[in-house]
Amino acid sequence: MELFAVPDVPEIRPGDDLAAVIRDRADLREDDVVCVASTVVSKAEGRLFDLADFPAGPRAREIASNLEAVTGDEKDPRFAQAVLEESVELLMESPFLLTETRFGHVGVNAGIDRSNVPDNDLLLLPKRPAESAERIRAEIPADRVIVTDTCGRPFRHGQRGVALGWAGMSASRDWRGETDRDGRELGVTVESVVDELAAAANLVSGEGDDGTPVVVVRDFDWGDHDGSDKHFREIEGDFVRQALRGWEHE
Structure with a gap:
Protein backbone atom coordinates (compact mmCIF):
# COMPACT_ATOMS: atom_id res chain seq x y z
CA MET A 1 0.00 0.00 0.00
CA GLY A 46 -14.93 24.05 18.37
CA ARG A 47 -13.25 22.03 21.10
CA LEU A 48 -10.95 24.95 21.98
CA PHE A 49 -11.04 26.27 25.52
CA ASP A 50 -9.14 28.41 28.00
CA LEU A 51 -8.16 27.38 31.50
CA ALA A 52 -10.58 30.02 32.78
CA ASP A 53 -13.41 27.90 31.38
CA PHE A 54 -12.68 25.28 34.05
CA PRO A 55 -12.90 26.79 37.53
CA ALA A 56 -11.24 24.28 39.83
CA GLY A 57 -13.34 22.41 42.35
CA PRO A 58 -12.08 20.82 45.57
CA ARG A 59 -11.21 17.51 43.89
CA ALA A 60 -9.19 19.21 41.15
CA ARG A 61 -7.31 21.31 43.70
CA GLU A 62 -6.52 18.18 45.70
CA ILE A 63 -5.24 16.36 42.59
CA ALA A 64 -3.07 19.31 41.53
CA SER A 65 -1.61 19.62 45.04
CA ASN A 66 -0.78 15.91 45.18
CA LEU A 67 0.86 16.03 41.75
CA GLU A 68 2.97 19.01 42.80
CA ALA A 69 4.15 17.12 45.87
CA VAL A 70 5.11 14.05 43.83
CA THR A 71 6.65 15.71 40.76
CA GLY A 72 8.00 18.95 42.21
CA ASP A 73 6.42 20.87 39.34
CA GLU A 74 3.71 23.50 39.66
CA LYS A 75 0.31 22.18 38.53
CA ASP A 76 -2.69 24.27 37.54
CA PRO A 77 -5.83 22.91 39.25
CA ARG A 78 -7.92 24.27 36.37
CA PHE A 79 -6.19 21.81 34.05
CA ALA A 80 -7.00 19.00 36.48
CA GLN A 81 -10.61 20.18 36.42
CA ALA A 82 -10.68 19.99 32.61
CA VAL A 83 -9.32 16.44 32.76
CA LEU A 84 -11.94 15.42 35.30
CA GLU A 85 -14.77 16.87 33.20
CA GLU A 86 -13.57 14.99 30.10
CA SER A 87 -13.27 11.65 31.90
CA VAL A 88 -15.57 8.95 33.18
CA GLU A 89 -12.91 7.30 35.33
CA LEU A 90 -9.62 8.39 36.85
CA LEU A 91 -7.44 5.28 36.75
CA MET A 92 -4.28 6.89 38.13
CA GLU A 93 -3.79 10.29 39.73
CA SER A 94 -0.08 10.06 40.50
CA PRO A 95 2.53 10.60 39.14
CA PHE A 96 0.27 11.58 36.21
CA LEU A 97 -3.43 11.50 35.37
CA LEU A 98 -4.49 8.38 33.48
CA THR A 99 -8.15 8.52 32.53
CA GLU A 100 -10.87 6.95 30.45
CA THR A 101 -12.58 9.40 28.13
CA ARG A 102 -16.32 9.45 27.59
CA PHE A 103 -15.96 7.44 24.38
CA GLY A 104 -13.75 4.73 25.87
CA HIS A 105 -10.16 5.77 25.09
CA VAL A 106 -7.67 5.42 27.95
CA GLY A 107 -4.82 7.91 27.95
CA VAL A 108 -2.96 10.58 29.88
CA ASN A 109 -4.85 13.77 30.76
CA ALA A 110 -7.96 12.68 28.82
CA GLY A 111 -6.00 13.45 25.66
CA ILE A 112 -6.15 17.20 26.27
CA ASP A 113 -3.57 19.00 24.14
CA ARG A 114 -1.73 22.23 24.93
CA SER A 115 0.31 22.47 21.72
CA ASN A 116 -0.70 23.76 18.28
CA VAL A 117 -3.43 25.85 19.88
CA PRO A 118 -2.54 29.40 18.78
CA ASP A 119 -5.45 31.30 20.34
CA ASN A 120 -6.47 29.20 23.34
CA ASP A 121 -4.99 27.27 26.25
CA LEU A 122 -6.48 23.84 25.64
CA LEU A 123 -7.65 21.60 22.82
CA LEU A 124 -9.97 18.78 23.89
CA LEU A 125 -10.49 15.56 21.97
CA PRO A 126 -13.61 15.27 19.79
CA LYS A 127 -16.66 14.39 21.88
Whole structure:
Protein backbone atom coordinates (compact mmCIF):
# COMPACT_ATOMS: atom_id res chain seq x y z
CA MET A 1 0.00 0.00 0.00
CA GLU A 2 0.97 3.67 -0.35
CA LEU A 3 0.58 6.54 2.09
CA PHE A 4 0.76 10.25 1.31
CA ALA A 5 -0.08 13.44 3.16
CA VAL A 6 -2.76 15.76 1.85
CA PRO A 7 -0.94 19.00 0.99
CA ASP A 8 -1.70 22.61 1.88
CA VAL A 9 -4.13 22.00 4.72
CA PRO A 10 -4.69 25.46 6.28
CA GLU A 11 -5.05 26.28 9.95
CA ILE A 12 -8.46 24.88 10.84
CA ARG A 13 -10.86 27.13 12.74
CA PRO A 14 -14.13 26.37 14.55
CA GLY A 15 -16.91 25.85 12.05
CA ASP A 16 -14.62 25.10 9.10
CA ASP A 17 -15.83 22.42 6.68
CA LEU A 18 -13.04 19.92 7.25
CA ALA A 19 -14.45 17.44 4.75
CA ALA A 20 -14.41 20.12 2.04
CA VAL A 21 -10.81 21.01 2.90
CA ILE A 22 -9.82 17.38 2.41
CA ARG A 23 -11.96 16.87 -0.68
CA ASP A 24 -10.58 19.95 -2.42
CA ARG A 25 -6.93 19.04 -1.82
CA ALA A 26 -6.85 15.28 -2.44
CA ASP A 27 -7.78 13.25 -5.49
CA LEU A 28 -9.44 10.52 -3.49
CA ARG A 29 -10.52 7.07 -4.57
CA GLU A 30 -13.46 5.15 -3.21
CA ASP A 31 -11.33 2.48 -1.52
CA ASP A 32 -8.89 4.92 0.11
CA VAL A 33 -8.58 5.13 3.88
CA VAL A 34 -8.38 8.76 5.03
CA CYS A 35 -6.66 9.23 8.39
CA VAL A 36 -7.43 12.58 10.01
CA ALA A 37 -5.63 13.85 13.11
CA SER A 38 -8.00 14.51 15.99
CA THR A 39 -6.36 17.93 16.36
CA VAL A 40 -8.02 19.35 13.25
CA VAL A 41 -11.26 17.49 13.92
CA SER A 42 -11.43 19.08 17.37
CA LYS A 43 -10.62 22.52 16.00
CA ALA A 44 -13.36 22.29 13.38
CA GLU A 45 -15.80 21.16 16.07
CA GLY A 46 -14.93 24.05 18.37
CA ARG A 47 -13.25 22.03 21.10
CA LEU A 48 -10.95 24.95 21.98
CA PHE A 49 -11.04 26.27 25.52
CA ASP A 50 -9.14 28.41 28.00
CA LEU A 51 -8.16 27.38 31.50
CA ALA A 52 -10.58 30.02 32.78
CA ASP A 53 -13.41 27.90 31.38
CA PHE A 54 -12.68 25.28 34.05
CA PRO A 55 -12.90 26.79 37.53
CA ALA A 56 -11.24 24.28 39.83
CA GLY A 57 -13.34 22.41 42.35
CA PRO A 58 -12.08 20.82 45.57
CA ARG A 59 -11.21 17.51 43.89
CA ALA A 60 -9.19 19.21 41.15
CA ARG A 61 -7.31 21.31 43.70
CA GLU A 62 -6.52 18.18 45.70
CA ILE A 63 -5.24 16.36 42.59
CA ALA A 64 -3.07 19.31 41.53
CA SER A 65 -1.61 19.62 45.04
CA ASN A 66 -0.78 15.91 45.18
CA LEU A 67 0.86 16.03 41.75
CA GLU A 68 2.97 19.01 42.80
CA ALA A 69 4.15 17.12 45.87
CA VAL A 70 5.11 14.05 43.83
CA THR A 71 6.65 15.71 40.76
CA GLY A 72 8.00 18.95 42.21
CA ASP A 73 6.42 20.87 39.34
CA GLU A 74 3.71 23.50 39.66
CA LYS A 75 0.31 22.18 38.53
CA ASP A 76 -2.69 24.27 37.54
CA PRO A 77 -5.83 22.91 39.25
CA ARG A 78 -7.92 24.27 36.37
CA PHE A 79 -6.19 21.81 34.05
CA ALA A 80 -7.00 19.00 36.48
CA GLN A 81 -10.61 20.18 36.42
CA ALA A 82 -10.68 19.99 32.61
CA VAL A 83 -9.32 16.44 32.76
CA LEU A 84 -11.94 15.42 35.30
CA GLU A 85 -14.77 16.87 33.20
CA GLU A 86 -13.57 14.99 30.10
CA SER A 87 -13.27 11.65 31.90
CA VAL A 88 -15.57 8.95 33.18
CA GLU A 89 -12.91 7.30 35.33
CA LEU A 90 -9.62 8.39 36.85
CA LEU A 91 -7.44 5.28 36.75
CA MET A 92 -4.28 6.89 38.13
CA GLU A 93 -3.79 10.29 39.73
CA SER A 94 -0.08 10.06 40.50
CA PRO A 95 2.53 10.60 39.14
CA PHE A 96 0.27 11.58 36.21
CA LEU A 97 -3.43 11.50 35.37
CA LEU A 98 -4.49 8.38 33.48
CA THR A 99 -8.15 8.52 32.53
CA GLU A 100 -10.87 6.95 30.45
CA THR A 101 -12.58 9.40 28.13
CA ARG A 102 -16.32 9.45 27.59
CA PHE A 103 -15.96 7.44 24.38
CA GLY A 104 -13.75 4.73 25.87
CA HIS A 105 -10.16 5.77 25.09
CA VAL A 106 -7.67 5.42 27.95
CA GLY A 107 -4.82 7.91 27.95
CA VAL A 108 -2.96 10.58 29.88
CA ASN A 109 -4.85 13.77 30.76
CA ALA A 110 -7.96 12.68 28.82
CA GLY A 111 -6.00 13.45 25.66
CA ILE A 112 -6.15 17.20 26.27
CA ASP A 113 -3.57 19.00 24.14
CA ARG A 114 -1.73 22.23 24.93
CA SER A 115 0.31 22.47 21.72
CA ASN A 116 -0.70 23.76 18.28
CA VAL A 117 -3.43 25.85 19.88
CA PRO A 118 -2.54 29.40 18.78
CA ASP A 119 -5.45 31.30 20.34
CA ASN A 120 -6.47 29.20 23.34
CA ASP A 121 -4.99 27.27 26.25
CA LEU A 122 -6.48 23.84 25.64
CA LEU A 123 -7.65 21.60 22.82
CA LEU A 124 -9.97 18.78 23.89
CA LEU A 125 -10.49 15.56 21.97
CA PRO A 126 -13.61 15.27 19.79
CA LYS A 127 -16.66 14.39 21.88
CA ARG A 128 -17.63 11.43 19.72
CA PRO A 129 -14.83 10.58 17.27
CA ALA A 130 -16.76 7.79 15.55
CA GLU A 131 -19.51 10.26 14.66
CA SER A 132 -16.86 12.74 13.51
CA ALA A 133 -15.38 10.10 11.21
CA GLU A 134 -18.83 9.29 9.81
CA ARG A 135 -19.57 12.96 9.07
CA ILE A 136 -16.32 13.36 7.16
CA ARG A 137 -16.87 10.09 5.32
CA ALA A 138 -20.32 11.22 4.16
CA GLU A 139 -18.81 14.27 2.44
CA ILE A 140 -15.74 12.86 0.68
CA PRO A 141 -15.29 10.27 -2.11
CA ALA A 142 -13.39 7.81 0.12
CA ASP A 143 -15.39 5.15 1.94
CA ARG A 144 -13.17 4.73 5.01
CA VAL A 145 -12.12 7.36 7.57
CA ILE A 146 -10.09 7.06 10.78
CA VAL A 147 -9.75 9.83 13.38
CA THR A 148 -6.30 9.45 14.92
CA ASP A 149 -4.31 10.67 17.89
CA THR A 150 -0.89 10.00 19.38
CA CYS A 151 -0.33 8.69 22.88
CA GLY A 152 1.95 6.47 24.89
CA ARG A 153 1.20 2.85 25.68
CA PRO A 154 2.09 0.81 28.76
CA PHE A 155 5.53 -0.82 28.72
CA ARG A 156 6.60 1.21 25.67
CA HIS A 157 8.73 4.35 25.43
CA GLY A 158 7.47 7.17 23.22
CA GLN A 159 4.19 7.86 21.46
CA ARG A 160 2.50 6.27 18.48
CA GLY A 161 -0.57 6.83 16.38
CA VAL A 162 -3.81 5.26 17.57
CA ALA A 163 -7.39 5.32 16.34
CA LEU A 164 -10.04 7.17 18.31
CA GLY A 165 -12.93 6.76 15.88
CA TRP A 166 -13.53 5.20 12.49
CA ALA A 167 -16.22 4.81 9.86
CA GLY A 168 -16.73 2.58 6.83
CA MET A 169 -14.64 -0.30 8.14
CA SER A 170 -14.31 -2.65 11.07
CA ALA A 171 -11.83 -1.85 13.80
CA SER A 172 -10.08 -5.22 13.71
CA ARG A 173 -9.37 -8.19 11.49
CA ASP A 174 -10.43 -11.35 13.24
CA TRP A 175 -8.06 -14.23 12.51
CA ARG A 176 -9.67 -16.63 14.98
CA GLY A 177 -10.63 -19.88 13.32
CA GLU A 178 -8.01 -19.48 10.57
CA THR A 179 -4.82 -21.52 10.58
CA ASP A 180 -1.12 -20.77 10.68
CA ARG A 181 1.43 -22.28 8.27
CA ASP A 182 1.50 -25.49 10.28
CA GLY A 183 -2.25 -25.90 10.21
CA ARG A 184 -2.79 -24.89 13.83
CA GLU A 185 -6.03 -23.01 14.39
CA LEU A 186 -5.66 -19.45 15.68
CA GLY A 187 -7.66 -18.93 18.84
CA VAL A 188 -6.90 -15.41 20.09
CA THR A 189 -5.48 -13.31 17.24
CA VAL A 190 -7.53 -10.18 16.58
CA GLU A 191 -5.52 -7.57 14.67
CA SER A 192 -6.25 -3.92 15.48
CA VAL A 193 -6.19 -2.62 11.92
CA VAL A 194 -7.41 0.89 12.69
CA ASP A 195 -4.55 1.35 15.19
CA GLU A 196 -2.01 -0.03 12.71
CA LEU A 197 -3.21 2.31 9.96
CA ALA A 198 -3.21 5.24 12.40
CA ALA A 199 0.38 4.44 13.36
CA ALA A 200 1.42 4.18 9.71
CA ALA A 201 -0.26 7.51 8.98
CA ASN A 202 1.58 9.12 11.88
CA LEU A 203 4.90 8.23 10.25
CA VAL A 204 3.84 10.39 7.30
CA SER A 205 2.07 13.22 9.12
CA GLY A 206 4.78 13.59 11.74
CA GLU A 207 4.64 15.65 14.91
CA GLY A 208 5.36 19.24 15.89
CA ASP A 209 4.93 21.88 13.21
CA ASP A 210 4.73 19.67 10.10
CA GLY A 211 1.20 20.87 9.36
CA THR A 212 0.10 17.68 7.57
CA PRO A 213 -2.81 16.37 9.64
CA VAL A 214 -4.49 14.32 6.90
CA VAL A 215 -2.96 11.18 5.38
CA VAL A 216 -4.40 8.98 2.65
CA VAL A 217 -3.76 5.23 2.74
CA ARG A 218 -4.10 3.79 -0.76
CA ASP A 219 -4.39 0.15 -1.84
CA PHE A 220 -4.86 -1.24 1.65
CA ASP A 221 -6.39 -4.70 1.22
CA TRP A 222 -8.54 -6.04 4.05
CA GLY A 223 -8.34 -9.56 2.64
CA ASP A 224 -10.70 -12.46 3.24
CA HIS A 225 -11.11 -12.05 6.97
CA ASP A 226 -13.95 -11.44 9.36
CA GLY A 227 -14.15 -8.06 11.05
CA SER A 228 -14.79 -6.92 14.59
CA ASP A 229 -15.91 -3.51 15.87
CA LYS A 230 -14.59 -4.12 19.37
CA HIS A 231 -11.67 -1.80 20.09
CA PHE A 232 -11.69 -0.48 23.64
CA ARG A 233 -11.58 -3.25 26.24
CA GLU A 234 -14.56 -3.76 28.51
CA ILE A 235 -13.78 -3.83 32.21
CA GLU A 236 -14.63 -7.53 32.53
CA GLY A 237 -11.66 -8.45 30.32
CA ASP A 238 -9.34 -5.56 31.15
CA PHE A 239 -7.13 -7.06 33.83
CA VAL A 240 -4.72 -4.11 33.84
CA ARG A 241 -7.53 -1.73 34.70
CA GLN A 242 -8.80 -4.09 37.37
CA ALA A 243 -5.30 -4.12 38.88
CA LEU A 244 -5.09 -0.31 38.77
CA ARG A 245 -8.39 -0.03 40.60
CA GLY A 246 -6.92 -2.03 43.45
CA TRP A 247 -3.54 -0.22 43.48
CA GLU A 248 -2.69 2.64 45.81
CA HIS A 249 0.35 4.81 45.15
CA GLU A 250 2.55 5.35 48.17
